[in-house]
Amino acid sequence: MQMNNTVFWLIVLVVLIATEIATMGLTTIWFAAGALVAAIISLLGGNVWWQVGIGLVVSLLLLFFTRPIAVKYFNRERVRTNVESLVGRQAIVISEVNNLQGTGQVNISGQEWSARASSDSVTYPVGSVVNVVAISGVKLIVEERKEV
Numbered sequence: 488m489q490m491n492n493t494v495f496w497l498i499v500l501v502v503l504i505a506t507e508i509a510t511m512g513l514t515t516i517w518f519a520a521g522a523l524v525a526a527i528i529s530l531l532g533g534n535v536w537w538q539v540g541i542g543l544v545v546s547l548l549l550l551f552f553t554r555p556i557a558v559k560y561f562n563r564e565r566v567r568t569n570v571e572s573l574v575g576r577q578a579i580v581i582s583e584v585n586n587l588q589g590t591g592q593v594n595i596s597g598q599e600w601s602a603r604a605s606s607d608s609v610t611y612p613v614g615s616v617v618n619v620v621a622i623s624g625v626k627l628i629v630e631e632r633k634e635v
Contacts (some may be wrong), residue, residue, distance in 0.1 A: 504519050
């Protein structure tokens with residue numbers, strides 16, 4: 488019976504690793520580690536409840552304590568593309584940014600974008616230099632440029 492449990496856990500391990508490779512979500516890999524621990528417990532003669540219990544505990548501990556670190560490490564090299572690369576850049580106001588009137592356009596690298604101020608109480612006149620702090624739909628959210 489123990490060998491059948493071991494084979495079962497190894498099959499679960501392979502399926503979870505394949506799922507992780509296909510999705511790259513850094514979620515199923517932790518449960519694959521739990522399946523590996525359960526297979527080892529099965530080989531050592533532990534009963535099914537120990538296999539499931541310890542495998543689940545190992546999976547959840549790894550998920551909650553190491554996933555945030557792994558996500559940070561793996562996303563460090565991620566290159567921002569398209570619109571998200573605009574956050575943090577400077578823009579020049581080409582049409583007054585006024586949230587109350589619903590107006591505002593900025594120019595970044597020769598491209599015109601609709602813009603809103605990060606605060607409704609602020610307006611930016613034509614020629615102002617602003618920082619892009621966020622993106623909401625198709626509009627850039629801008630605020631006053633901070634001097635360093």
